[in-house]
Amino acid sequence: MNKWIAFWNILAKDMRTYYLKPPNISWGLIFPLAWTGMFFIKSGSDAEDMLTLLPGVVAVSILFGTTSMLAVTVTFEKKNRSFERLLIAPISLGLLMLAKTGGAILFGIANAFVPVILALFLVDLSSVAWEAFLPAVVLIAIASTFLGLLIAVAVSEVFEAQTFSNFFRFPMMFLCGLFFPISQLPVFIRPLSYIAPLTYGADILHGAVYDANVMPYGLDFAILFAFCVALFAVSLRQIKRKWIA
Amino acid sequence: MSGGALPIGASLQTAIAVEGLVKRFGEVTAVESVSFEIRRGELFGFLGPNGAGKSTTINMLTGLARPDEGRIWIGGIDCTRNPKAAQHLTGVVIDESNLYGELSGFDNLSFCGALHGMRKAEREARARKLLESFGLTEAADRRFVAYSKGMKRKLAIAAGIIHEPEILFLDEPTTGIDVASARQIRQLIADLRSRGTTVFLTTHYIEEAERLCDRIAFIVSGKTVRIDTVEHLLQPVKQRHVVQIAYSGSNGDVQRKLAESFPDLRFQILSAGLIQVTADRPIPVGPLVRFLEDRGGEVAEARRMRPSLEDVFVEITGIEADAMRKEKEKSGGGGAS
Numbered sequence: 001m002n003k004w005i006a007f008w009n010i011l012a013k014d015m016r017t018y019y020l021k022p023p024n025i026s027w028g029l030i031f032p033l034a035w036t037g038m039f040f041i042k043s044g045s046d047a048e049d050m051l052t053l054l055p056g057v058v059a060v061s062i063l064f065g066t067t068s069m070l071a072v073t074v075t076f077e078k079k080n081r082s083f084e085r086l087l088i089a090p091i092s093l094g095l096l097m098l099a100k101t102g103g104a105i106l107f108g109i110a111n112a113f114v115p116v117i118l119a120l121f122l123v124d125l126s127s128v129a130w131e132a133f134l135p136a137v138v139l140i141a142i143a144s145t146f147l148g149l150l151i152a153v154a155v156s157e158v159f160e161a162q163t164f165s166n167f168f169r170f171p172m173m174f175l176c177g178l179f180f181p182i183s184q185l186p187v188f189i190r191p192l193s194y195i196a197p198l199t200y201g202a203d204i205l206h207g208a209v210y211d212a213n214v215m216p217y218g219l220d221f222a223i224l225f226a227f228c229v230a231l232f233a234v235s236l237r238q239i240k241r242k243w244i245a
Numbered sequence: 246m247s248g249g250a251l252p253i254g255a256s257l258q259t260a261i262a263v264e265g266l267v268k269r270f271g272e273v274t275a276v277e278s279v280s281f282e283i284r285r286g287e288l289f290g291f292l293g294p295n296g297a298g299k300s301t302t303i304n305m306l307t308g309l310a311r312p313d314e315g316r317i318w319i320g321g322i323d324c325t326r327n328p329k330a331a332q333h334l335t336g337v338v339i340d341e342s343n344l345y346g347e348l349s350g351f352d353n354l355s356f357c358g359a360l361h362g363m364r365k366a367e368r369e370a371r372a373r374k375l376l377e378s379f380g381l382t383e384a385a386d387r388r389f390v391a392y393s394k395g396m397k398r399k400l401a402i403a404a405g406i407i408h409e410p411e412i413l414f415l416d417e418p419t420t421g422i423d424v425a426s427a428r429q430i431r432q433l434i435a436d437l438r439s440r441g442t443t444v445f446l447t448t449h450y451i452e453e454a455e456r457l458c459d460r461i462a463f464i465v466s467g468k469t470v471r472i473d474t475v476e477h478l479l480q481p482v483k484q485r486h487v488v489q490i491a492y493s494g495s496n497g498d499v500q501r502k503l504a505e506s507f508p509d510l511r512f513q514i515l516s517a518g519l520i521q522v523t524a525d526r527p528i529p530v531g532p533l534v535r536f537l538e539d540r541g542g543e544v545a546e547a548r549r550m551r552p553s554l555e556d557v558f559v560e561i562t563g564i565e566a567d568a569m570r571k572e573k574e575k576s577g578g579g580g581a582s
Contacts, residue, residue: 009359
């Protein structure tokens with residue numbers, strides 16, 4: 001049995017039926033554009049400010065593009081029991097969930113490049129350290145998607161998936177140093193920043209775009225990677241416990 | 246062959262073996278010490294009312310639930326700890342048509358083939374063939390969501406067999422669909438069996454189980470109360486004579502009066518105006534009809550009935566056939582007509 005045929009077809013089916021649908025494409029375009037526009041106007045239309053805004057807008061675009069999409073699609077399939085069709089397929093649960101999350105990860109990465117492409121027309125991006133920026137985008141997309149998976153396992157209704165996603169996403173926007181440094185947060189809130197994966201992804205992006213990372217890249221990447229592994233492992237454990245009970 | 250040793254009595258001819266299967270949901274024991282063996286190529290019926298534990302058992306056999314106790318072997322593979330181990334051998338059609346509404350019938354089948362590792366050309370050729378044999382060719386490009394209930398169920402069965410599994414699990418395949426589709430599905434199941442596929446069929450339609458299955462297990466309240474061939478199950482009632490009389494007129498204490506006048510016959514009021522008469526010798530219908538008409542009743546019909554599996558089921562399980570009929574009506578049609 002070629003399990004990679006199953007893997008690829010699950011991924012392709014999700015891309016076709018969920019992520020490449022016009023409403024999602026428009027969401028993927030409009031959302032980052034709106035964020036970019038909002039911060040651009042707020043910053044007094046100074047093009048150079050675009051550079052400092054870019055990491056935050058990229059991170060938010062990925063976070064919002066991945067978490068709710070995955071949580072909603074998995075919860076939807078669980079609800080109408082089509083997810084059982086995947087569970088009875090002869091592929092391992094780990095590979096199945098990687099296929100299932102693959103679409104959201106790709107969607108998140110694509111979302112990240114909407115503000116980047118926009119910025120290309122407004123500012124000089126020649127100083128961006130792409131070798132750090134690109135893997136950071138991929139890891140943020142993976143961590144955010146796996147966070148969405150964990151949310152999907154925790155809820156049973158589609159609307160709960162949306163609500164629960166927001167419960168994590170909106171605090172993360174302010175806690176993770178996306179648009180202002182963590183050092184400006186009240187001291188008692190700062191520990192919360194460091195238990196959110198986005199903090200480490202955003203730090204790499206700040207460093208890659210305008211050399212303003214607080215922690216060394218190696219530490220950021222290691223922690224972000226550890227978050228990805230932990231979120232996936234916990235999600236799989238919960239799926240086995242709750243869905244194959 | 247892998248994993249633990251098969252239970253005593255099992256052989257290479259055993260497709261499915263289950264030993265002491267138990268499943269609890271909190272305080273409720275849904276399945277309680279279920280054991281059986283199914284031979285290769287056999288059509289095995291799992292018959293019981295709603296809530297008897299049929300779906301829970303099938304979920305454990307297919308890897309959608311984990312048993313709390315007991316062991317499962319499928320195709321000689323011990324699947325108790327690793328339900329994925331034998332999924333390449335099985336096809337599953339659950340009691341709901343759980344395909345993808347956004348995809349066409351053809352794409353759904355092709356996708357299900359891909360889940361089992363079939364290459365594109367192979368799965369597409371097989372999908373076309375199945376759509377043709379299931380009478381769905383014209384609806385091949387239509388989205389699944391636009392299919393009728395009967396079409397959905399047929400496509401779900403096609404999806405379950407696209408990879409030509411050795412063992413097929415069918416959970417209530419004819420529940421809630423129209424009579425014509427139910428009949429067609431029964432024919433498809435019979436065809437699968439004749440081609441050598443082992444079929445595990447759960448149903449609460451007694452006539453369906455009687456017509457299709459080689460052997461039947463009766464399950465009630467999570468326990469298998471009897472497993473045997475249809476022929477053996479019917480043996481005790483073969484010499485039994487049954488007549489049903491439909492009449493109009495007051496029921497009153499007609500049952501008592503009949504019992505007093507015909508002490509060697511057994512009478513049961515099935516519903517208002519419908520009496521069932523049972524005996525171990527041929528029943529004289531004429532005197533019974535005259536008895537009722539002399540007391541102001543008008544007999545519309547008196548019909549000799551063939552003893553059926555339903556009688557056996559009622560006798561063994563204590564569950565009235567009427568309760569099963571009500572379930573049938575509640576589930577919305579189909580039936581075993």
